[in-house]
Amino acid sequence: MKNKVYIQDVTLRDGMHAIKHSFGKEILTQLAIALDQAGVDAIEIAHGDGLSGSSFNYGFGKHTDKEWLSGIAEQLQNAVLTTLLLPGIGTIEDLKVAKDLGVRSVRIATHCTEADIAIQHIAEARKMGLDVGGFLMMAHMNTPKNLAKQAKIMEDAGAHCVYVTDSAGALLMHEVEERVDAFKLELNSDTQIGIHCHHNLSLGVANTIVAMEKGAYRLDASLAGMGAGAGNSPLEVLIAVLNKMGVEHNCDLFRLMDLADDIIRPMQERPVRVDRETLSLGYAGVYSSFLLHAEKAAKKYGLDTRDILVELGNRKMVGGQEDMIVDVALDMHKKVNHD
Amino acid sequence: MDKVKVAIIGSGNIGTDLLIKIIRQSDTLSVAAFVGIDPESDGLKRAERMGIKTISSGVDGLINTEEWDDIKIIFDATSAKAHLYNWEKIKTYTEKKIIDLTPAAIGPYIVPPVNLSTLHHENNVNMVTCGGQATIPMVYAVSRVARVKYAEIVASIASKSAGPGTRANIDEFTETTAKAIESIGGAERGKAIIILNPAEPPLVMRDTIFTLSEIVDRQLIINSVNQMVEDVRKYVPGYELHQEIQFEIIDEENPIYIENLGMCHGLKTMIMLKVKGAGHYLPEYAGNLDIMTSAAKITAEMLVNMQ
Numbered sequence: 147m148k149n150k151v152y153i154q155d156v157t158l159r160d161g162m163h164a165i166k167h168s169f170g171k172e173i174l175t176q177l178a179i180a181l182d183q184a185g186v187d188a189i190e191i192a193h194g195d196g197l198s199g200s201s202f203n204y205g206f207g208k209h210t211d212k213e214w215l216s217g218i219a220e221q222l223q224n225a226v227l228t229t230l231l232l233p234g235i236g237t238i239e240d241l242k243v244a245k246d247l248g249v250r251s252v253r254i255a256t257h258c259t260e261a262d263i264a265i266q267h268i269a270e271a272r273k274m275g276l277d278v279g280g281f282l283m284m285a286h287m288n289t290p291k292n293l294a295k296q297a298k299i300m301e302d303a304g305a306h307c308v309y310v311t312d313s314a315g316a317l318l319m320h321e322v323e324e325r326v327d328a329f330k331l332e333l334n335s336d337t338q339i340g341i342h343c344h345h346n347l348s349l350g351v352a353n354t355i356v357a358m359e360k361g362a363y364r365l366d367a368s369l370a371g372m373g374a375g376a377g378n379s380p381l382e383v384l385i386a387v388l389n390k391m392g393v394e395h396n397c398d399l400f401r402l403m404d405l406a407d408d409i410i411r412p413m414q415e416r417p418v419r420v421d422r423e424t425l426s427l428g429y430a431g432v433y434s435s436f437l438l439h440a441e442k443a444a445k446k447y448g449l450d451t452r453d454i455l456v457e458l459g460n461r462k463m464v465g466g467q468e469d470m471i472v473d474v475a476l477d478m479h480k481k482v483n484h485d
Numbered sequence: 486m487d488k489v490k491v492a493i494i495g496s497g498n499i500g501t502d503l504l505i506k507i508i509r510q511s512d513t514l515s516v517a518a519f520v521g522i523d524p525e526s527d528g529l530k531r532a533e534r535m536g537i538k539t540i541s542s543g544v545d546g547l548i549n550t551e552e553w554d555d556i557k558i559i560f561d562a563t564s565a566k567a568h569l570y571n572w573e574k575i576k577t578y579t580e581k582k583i584i585d586l587t588p589a590a591i592g593p594y595i596v597p598p599v600n601l602s603t604l605h606h607e608n609n610v611n612m613v614t615c616g617g618q619a620t621i622p623m624v625y626a627v628s629r630v631a632r633v634k635y636a637e638i639v640a641s642i643a644s645k646s647a648g649p650g651t652r653a654n655i656d657e658f659t660e661t662t663a664k665a666i667e668s669i670g671g672a673e674r675g676k677a678i679i680i681l682n683p684a685e686p687p688l689v690m691r692d693t694i695f696t697l698s699e700i701v702d703r704q705l706i707i708n709s710v711n712q713m714v715e716d717v718r719k720y721v722p723g724y725e726l727h728q729e730i731q732f733e734i735i736d737e738e739n740p741i742y743i744e745n746l747g748m749c750h751g752l753k754t755m756i757m758l759k760v761k762g763a764g765h766y767l768p769e770y771a772g773n774l775d776i777m778t779s780a781a782k783i784t785a786e787m788l789v790n791m792q
Contacts, residue, residue, distance in 0.1 A: 198744075201676060202637050202695035202753065206741040234679040237656040259683040260644060263655045462684035469639045469693035473757055476728045 150394040152364040154188040155181050155381060156342070157410065158214075159230055161372035162194035163435045164418045167207040171214065173409070178218050180405055181369075182225040185396035186381070188251060190228040191215055194374065194435060195466070196255060197229060197236035197244060203468045204235075204435070212243055219248020224396075226251045226277065233263045235466065238270045245274050254300070255281035255311070257464045258288040261296040268303035279340060279364070280305035283465050286316040286431055290324040294332035307338035307364050310357065313435075313465055315346030315375055315428040322353045326360035340364035343379045345371050346428025348420050350379035351387055358393070370406035372414070375434025376424035382406045416441075426452045430459035439468050443475035453478065488515035489789045490555045492547055494571060495562030496521030496528030498648045499586055502766035503560055503778040504532055509765070511782060513789045517552040520544065544571040558582050558785050564650045565589040565657055572609060582788055584781050585611045587650075588657035594665045596621045597783050598716040605791045610784065613669070615773035616640030616679060616692065617662040618780045619724070623694040623756050624670030626713035630705040631698035634751065635743050636672035638662065638694050641680045643687035646771035655679060672696065674746055690772030691727070694756040697741075697749055703732050706754055720783045721776050723761030723769070731755040 158174055174191070181189050191214050193199035193207045200207040207214075211229070219227045228251040229244045241252060252271050254264040264280060271278045280300025285293055297308040310317075310325045317325070322341070329339050341357035343350045343366070354365050367384045371377025382402040388395055416438065423441065427434050432455050440458070444451040457474045491507065491514050493500050500519070507514050519532040524541040532539050540546040547553060559575060561568050561583060568589035575583055585592060592609030595601060599622060604610055612618065620638035627633055640662075651658065659677045666675025682688050698706075707730055717724045733753040735741055740748040760772030767774055 198676075200742075200744060201678065202697075202755075203639050203678060203693070206743065208742065210742075210744045212744075233655045234659065234681070237659055239656075239660075257681065257683065260652075260681050262649075262652045263647075263681065265652075266654060266656065462682070462688075464680065464682050464684075466678065466680040467639075467641055467682065469755075469757070470641070470691070472731065472755065473691075473693075473728060476731075476757075 151358060151388065152187045153395055153397055154190060154228065154364055154366050155186040155368060156190050156366050156378055157181070157368040157372045159190040159192045160194060160374055160378055161368050162207070163374035163438070164372055164377065165413055165415065166205050166438060167193050167200065169208060169214070171209055174214055175218060175221070177405070177409065179221050182222045184398045184401040184405065186225055187396065188226040188228045189222070190230060191218060192229045195235055196232040197240040199235055211240070212247065215244055215247040215249060228252065230255060230281070231267060232466065233267050238267060241267070241271060242274070245276060249276070251277035251279070253279040253281040253309070255283050258282045258285050258293055258296060261299040264300060265303040268300060268305050272304040278305050280308040281311050281342070282309060283311045283313040284433065285310045285312050285325060286314055286321065290328035293325055294328035297329050298332050301333050301337050305337070307340050308333065309340035309342050311342040312344055312353065313433050314431045315344030315350070315434055316431040317353060319349060319352055319356045322357050323360050326357050326362055330361050338363045340366065342366040344374065344428070344434045345376040345378065345380070345420060346424050346434065350377070351383050354379045354384055355387060369402065370410040371418050372410050373418065375427045375437050376420045377418040380406070423451045423455065426455045430456045432459045433463070433465045435465065436468065436471055439471045443471050447475045447479040449475055449478050489513055489557050490515055490517040490552065491558040491560065491785060492516070492518040492520060492556045493560045493562060494520040494544055494547065496523070496526045497562065497650060498646070498767060498774055499777060500562035501528040501531060502774050503562060503781060504537065505765040506778050506782050508535065511786065513786050517556050518547055518550060520547045544574045548574060556581065558584060558788065560584045560586060560781055560785070562586045565654065576608070579608065583609045584784055585609060586777060586781055588614060588661040590661055594669050595784050596665070596669050597720065597780050598622050598713060599625045599669055601784060601787050605788060612777060612781050612784070613665040614658050614662045615777040616658065616677060617665045618776045619690070619692045619758060619760050620694050621665055621670045622713045622717050623710060623758070624666050624672055624696060626709045627696045627698055627706055627754055628671030630709045631701040631752070633672040633696050633698045634746060634749055635674050635697040636666050636670055636694065637676040637678070638666065638692060639678045639680065640773070641682055641688070641691045642773045643690070643770045644681045644683035645687050646767055646773055647681055674743065687770040689770045690760040692758040692760060696754045697735065697751050698754065700734065700752045706730065710756060721760065721779045723763065723772055723775065725759050726756070727759040728757040
């Protein structure tokens with residue numbers, strides 16, 4: 147296994163955030179097939195907030211997860227069809243439906259201090275015979291040592307792999323290293339470590355590489371970085387870097403470049419890039435998925451997106467609390483009108 | 486009038502908070518036994534210090550105690566699984582009523598300001614979930630003035646206020662709450678989301694309710710919601726509307742796609758609540774605990790008054 151990495155594409159899940167969960171079924175299917183042909187090891191498909199994320203709070207999807215997932219597994223040659231589940235939003239029943247549609251792997255995601263709410267889901271996923279990852283989101287909000295203890299809870303529940311998930315794109319390179327190191331000390335040697343980055347501080351690829359060098363085996367990335375905030379580690383860039391490093395993988399760089407530029411970039415109504423707003427996410431340590439919701443609230447209530455994001459950070463809001471964006475905007479709106 | 490004797494099974498956060506509430510605030514109820522399974526639990530020790538009879542051998546111990554014959558109402562604050570066992574034991578005593586605070590939901594759901602008056606003949610009633618107690622009155626407040634196609638609630642609670650029972654089976658929260666949003670709240674379809682936030686100092690419980698309804702005069706919704714907030718505040722003083730109600734028209738040209746309902750349009754209403762606890766067992770942030778135990782207590786008091 148040494149010097150070989152496992153590449154999981156998240157374009158069709160995290161990428162949903164960048165286009166308000168509006169992937170059409172046809173383009174999603176074409177992309178899944180193309181990603182499979184381009185050699186990624188796993189393809190994650192779901193609403194951006196995981197199974198049953200479609201809602202007022204997170205945005206209604208163009209399709210249901212069931213519709214997005216159906217008919218995909220049969221068309222993949224090598225890649226593992228994967229999905230995401232956030233306990234508190236989706237349920238084991240949702241996972242059963244996904245499994246029946248051919249999903250073979252799932253990530254169970256919780257905030258970085260709440261791993262125990264995933265024990266039931268990890269155990270049930272194992273019973274269903276799925277490959278299971280534990281996904282510790284907003285990893286910058288917990289110390290390396292305590293994050294590793296949370297990872298241990300997921301390992302004990304049955305996770306094959308546990309992720310350092312930098313949902314806010316806020317971790318610096320040495321902070322990623324410290325967390326992966328802590329995982330290695332705490333977890334069994336046969337438990338894999340994964341890394342999921344956001345590019346808000348332009349560190350998506352760099353953080354993925356330092357995690358790999360410290361022992362992370364599963365690396366998340368998406369075409370043209372298509373994901374929440376400034377996006378994820380851009381897949382084609384990551385592969386180019388891995389090529390130059392001589393790290394073994396199964397991906398075809400030029401095919402991925404073409405998909406990124408020809409298909410994905412034109413879909414981005416709001417460019418996925420590091421700019422004033424997305425940089426503020428990383429800088430203030432705010433959940434990347436808040437971006438478009440905060441931009442909408444800023445427009446509606448005549449406020450600055452950056453101010454809303456920073457205030458959300460001050461209030462220590464965690465992933466999933468999108469309703470609090472409107473709450474913050476209303477408070478700020480009242481204050482502006484009062485002053 | 487003598488106070489009616491009750492027992493509480495379950496010595497965790499909910500059971501202990503309920504115990505304190507009844508001791509301090511109830512004119513009609515008195516706790517004849519406080520039942521757990523671990524004599525070392527904080528709840529049982531605390532009850533003992535307060536001079537309450539404690540039993541550490543579960544429902545079986547309760548039934549064998551001398552107080553059993555006089556106990557009219559039993560609160561079950563254990564877990565869904567334990568409730569099934571407890572109910573099997575208790576149901577043969579047909580003159581006793583059980584108020585189930587677990588997600589087991591063997592009996593019908595009760596949300597006091599919505600349907601309390603209709604259920605006095607039941608022997609087993611269920612209190613839904615903390616999020617359900619906080620949000621279903623709001624869903625109902627909208628649905629009584631406008632037909633609600635879809636209602637969705639987001640409950641954000643402090644991590645410290647979520648006990649091991651809640652954490653071990655969070656699906657029970659989402660599923661039970663969603664069902665009750667439909668059957669009690671009056672929405673054609675319901676969805677529930679729960680978020681745990683570990684911030685220090687802990688954040689006070691927040692609940693957001695979204696409904697998609699037929700388009701009606703917004704003032705009707707505002708008046709109905711305000712009235713319902715007042716009704717809930719009678720037994721949960723820390724319950725308040727935190728922001729002005731937000732409205733948005735989802736027009737037919739830009740509909741939303743809702744699973745099992747298809748393309749939908751209409752009036753979107755967003756209601757934002759804050760639920761501050763009374764600080765009986767856990768501090769004020771634990772509004773989730775407070776609304777659950779307050780609802781159970783008022784349900785028992787109403788049952789007593791009806792008899």
